[in-house]
Amino acid sequence: MDPSRDSRGLWALAGLVAGAAGLATSYAAGLALTVRQSPVVAVAEWIVALTPGPVVRLAIRVLGFLDKPLLIGGILLVLGIAFAAAGVLARRRPWAAVGVYAVLALLGFVAVVSRPGFRSLDLVPLLVGVLTWLGVMTWLTRSLSADSAGMASAGSGRRTFLIRAGVVALLAVGVGVTGRLLGAGRRTVEASRRLLRLEGVSEPVVPDGVQLGLQGITPWQTPDERFYLIHTALAVPTIDPAQWRLRVHGMVERELLLSYDDLLARRFSEAWITLNCVSNPVGGELVGNAWWSGVPIREILEEAGVKAGADAILQTSEDGWTCGTPLETVTDPQRQAMLAVGMNGRALPIEHGFPVRMIVPGLYGFVSATKWLVDIEVTRFRDFEAYWTPRGWSERGPVKTASRIDVPAADSTVPAGPVRVGGVAWHQHSGITGVQVKLDGGPWHDAELGSVLSVDTWVQWAATLDVPAGEHTLQVRAKDGAGVWQTPVERDVAPDGATGWHTIAFSAEE
Numbered sequence: 001m002d003p004s005r006d007s008r009g010l011w012a013l014a015g016l017v018a019g020a021a022g023l024a025t026s027y028a029a030g031l032a033l034t035v036r037q038s039p040v041v042a043v044a045e046w047i048v049a050l051t052p053g054p055v056v057r058l059a060i061r062v063l064g065f066l067d068k069p070l071l072i073g074g075i076l077l078v079l080g081i082a083f084a085a086a087g088v089l090a091r092r093r094p095w096a097a098v099g100v101y102a103v104l105a106l107l108g109f110v111a112v113v114s115r116p117g118f119r120s121l122d123l124v125p126l127l128v129g130v131l132t133w134l135g136v137m138t139w140l141t142r143s144l145s146a147d148s149a150g151m152a153s154a155g156s157g158r159r160t161f162l163i164r165a166g167v168v169a170l171l172a173v174g175v176g177v178t179g180r181l182l183g184a185g186r187r188t189v190e191a192s193r194r195l196l197r198l199e200g201v202s203e204p205v206v207p208d209g210v211q212l213g214l215q216g217i218t219p220w221q222t223p224d225e226r227f228y229l230i231h232t233a234l235a236v237p238t239i240d241p242a243q244w245r246l247r248v249h250g251m252v253e254r255e256l257l258l259s260y261d262d263l264l265a266r267r268f269s270e271a272w273i274t275l276n277c278v279s280n281p282v283g284g285e286l287v288g289n290a291w292w293s294g295v296p297i298r299e300i301l302e303e304a305g306v307k308a309g310a311d312a313i314l315q316t317s318e319d320g321w322t323c324g325t326p327l328e329t330v331t332d333p334q335r336q337a338m339l340a341v342g343m344n345g346r347a348l349p350i351e352h353g354f355p356v357r358m359i360v361p362g363l364y365g366f367v368s369a370t371k372w373l374v375d376i377e378v379t380r381f382r383d384f385e386a387y388w389t390p391r392g393w394s395e396r397g398p399v400k401t402a403s404r405i406d407v408p409a410a411d412s413t414v415p416a417g418p419v420r421v422g423g424v425a426w427h428q429h430s431g432i433t434g435v436q437v438k439l440d441g442g443p444w445h446d447a448e449l450g451s452v453l454s455v456d457t458w459v460q461w462a463a464t465l466d467v468p469a470g471e472h473t474l475q476v477r478a479k480d481g482a483g484v485w486q487t488p489v490e491r492d493v494a495p496d497g498a499t500g501w502h503t504i505a506f507s508a509e510e
């Protein structure tokens with residue numbers, strides 16, 4: 001047998017095994033991170049999107065429901081050939097092999113980035129895959145190079161190689177299967193979530209008058225899929241509601257251990273509540289308004305019997321995140337603090353804390369809105385530090401008055417003349433009593449407000465301004481429930497929330 005041909009086969013095998021390992025880790029990373037599309041699926045969808053309609057219809061007619069498996073199979077086949085080719089190239093020209101991979105990675109990158117709803121997290125599986133390939137390829141071919149360089153006694157490098165290739169192949173299968181199991185877990189929880197019919201959770205009805213009907217303004221009710229997401233967890237916890245328990249302990253007379261059914265059997269309270277993130281910059285999007293349904297925390301704590309001297313509840317989520325909330329805000333009968341099980345009329349979405357999260361009107365999310373809640377300890381602020389406190393954020397976080405311009409969009413161009421401007425303003429648990437706008441540093445103009453439903457929700461505002469042609473700046477400020485105008489002082493989001501007036505530039509044309 002020609003030894004060089006033989007070794008070419010081994011290099012091709014190295015390429016194939018390394019490529020398969022990269023596919024396995026990227027697949028598992030995608031499922032673990034609950035990224036919707038792995039790079040391979042993204043490429044498949046991209047091909048479908050780029051294929052002319054008649055061809056797609058023909059393919060579906062000819063192939064029926066086999067079209068997707070065949071497409072994925074075809075992509076995997078092309079990948080397999082490319083992986084093997086990269087392996088053979090690596091023997092003499094390692095950089096050419098890296099080049100093959102760079103091209104594949106670039107294709108995957110473009111496909112992932114161009115999918116609708118792309119988030120930067122979606123690129124992690126691709127990165128994991130490429131790094132795996134690089135690492136495995138280097139490791140596997142080291143033994144082959146040793147052979148061809150005559151450094152090892154003939155055949156020993158080859159044996160090492162075959163053992164390594166076998167180990168990697170087994171690991172790749174293991175990683176792939178683990179990824180599948182993780183993904184299956186999520187699908188099961190998602191299925192049980194969808195099947196839940198929660199009795200205390202009613203359909204939201206957007207109240208009359210809260211919407212001003214201005215084109216481009218943020219809708220008063222934020223739909224689930226537009227509600228911002230903030231969490232430290234890379235893989236979102238997927239909790240089977242039947243397994244879920246909430247432990248209430250610490251400075252209490254009686255410890256409680258509550259199941260999901262225990263909560264569902266209780267009296268529910270429901271409310272429109274606006275939630276925002278302390279990291280929201282002036283004019284930012286990390287704020288939303290939803291219809292929340294759940295059990296009043298006050299009633300749970302009454303049942304547990306809070307001991308004198310406690311001033312906080314420390315919450316822990318299933319993924320180990322912690323959060324401290326002042327006791328007075330969750331026991332106050334005037335404030336609808338709840339263990340929420342419903343959002344916008346349905347069970348909480350998994351990303352928003354399924355099966356149970358906290359919602360406390362008037363506090364930033366980082367000090368109140370624990371998702372995937374599993375533990376409440378009644379305690380004292382001086383006895384603990386929650387997740388964000390040692391990381392430079394404040395211990396407590398009452399929200400600050402804020403207002404935002406949605407229309408016109410920043411840096412857009414509008415026709416000169418009377419221009420409708422508008423946006424939203426919020427100061428939960430104090431309320432908004434006025435909004436004013438200022439054009440080009442001139443006088444403040446009163447804006448109209450949508451009807452103010454409660455002190456816990458944001459309001460829409462709008463105004464009509466006479467705008468001549470040219471470049472302009474527009475500013476907004478809101479007045480809170482105590483009659484205090486929002487401060488112009490600009491402060492950063494850390495440690496306890498940004499302040500300042502939202503200011504945008506736009507231009508008007510004749």
Ligand SMILES: Nc1nc2c(c(=O)[nH]1)N[C@H]1C(S)=C(S)[C@@H](COP(=O)(O)O)O[C@H]1N2
Nearest residue numbers: 228229230231232277317321365366369371
């Ligand atoms: N378990 C857990 N809960 C969490 C967080 C987190 O990192 N982990 N982030 C908090 C922060 S900072 C905010 S602003 C809100 C955001 O809630 P949302 O993602 O449903 O909008 O969740 C809070 N609850």
Ligand SMILES: [Mo]
Nearest residue numbers: 277278365366
């Ligand atoms: Mo946040």
